[in-house]
Amino acid sequence: MSVFTHLVVELGRLLEPVLAESATAAAIVLFTVLVRLALHPLSRAAFRGATPLAGCLPLLLQLPVFFLMYQAFSSGGELLSHRLFAAPLGSRWVDALGEGGPFGAQGLVFLALFGAIAVVAAWSAVRGRRSAAAAAAAAAAAAKKPAAGSGRAKQGSRAGAGAGGGSGARARAAAGGGGGGGAGARARAGAGHRAGAGAAALPELSAEQQEVMRKLGGVLPLLSFGTLITAAVVPLAAGLYLLTTTAWAVAERAWLEHRKARAAALAEAPGAERAVDGAARSSL
Secondary structure (H helix, E strand, O other), X not given: OHHHHHHHHHHHHHHHHHHHHHHHHHHHHHHHHHHHHHHHHHHHHHHHOOOHHHHXXXXXXXXXXXXXXXXXXXXXOHHHHXXXXXXXXXXXXXXXXXXXXXXXXXXXXXXXXXXXXXXXXXXXXXXXXXXXXXXXXXXXXXXXXXXXXXXXHXXXXXHHHHHHOOOHHHHHHOOOOOHHHXXXXXXXXXXXXXXXXXXXXXXXXXXXXXXXXXXXXXXXXXXXXXXXXXXXXXOHHHHXXXXXXXXXXXXXXXXXXXXXXXXXXXXXXXXXXXXXXXXXXXXX
């Protein structure tokens, strides 16, 4: 704990010329950002679904940090004398109510903290519901694709076989301009096989499982509001840590989803260009 306290104190001293009494509170936010930056590779692995353990490690590794934060501002120590505006960093919501009520000097600091946590929780809930709805829609669409994908694969295979099994005369006659048609047939055959294989690889969900996913998608995002309850019973410093790490987690998830969607769009664009180019060459 002494190492943690020393680090927060040193960060606070660096920020003190600018933030005065609130420098230690800013140091807590900066320390939380440094922790999340160190855990970012694990968060990326969890987003990609590399291993089941990857999704739990970022949360588990933050628990000791939160415990140190809680202990440092709960027991006696030099950090207890630091404040965020009018509220001591070691005070709780109950203490603020006894020092002037919810709209007193300390109470307003806690209300601002609760408001910021509520905004982040609402953002997380909205994004969670959208992701759950998109996943349910994708699963429902995947359940209808295998038959169509298999039909396209068979049709592509027949087209490729017809293109490759023609007589030698037709092959020689088409050597100049018909080669593009044979290549296009083989490309369509490969695309059909890939579509059928990709559709078959997707899990097929029953109607009951889709309904469970829909219900969970509506309930699980609301759990993010539980951070409000935690922030009301822990010291103000721990509440700042919760606000920072929760906001980071939601923003990080949104950024990773944006990068994934952009990569998918870029991956589809070159294929479309090649298809158009191949069609243009075959028409020459």
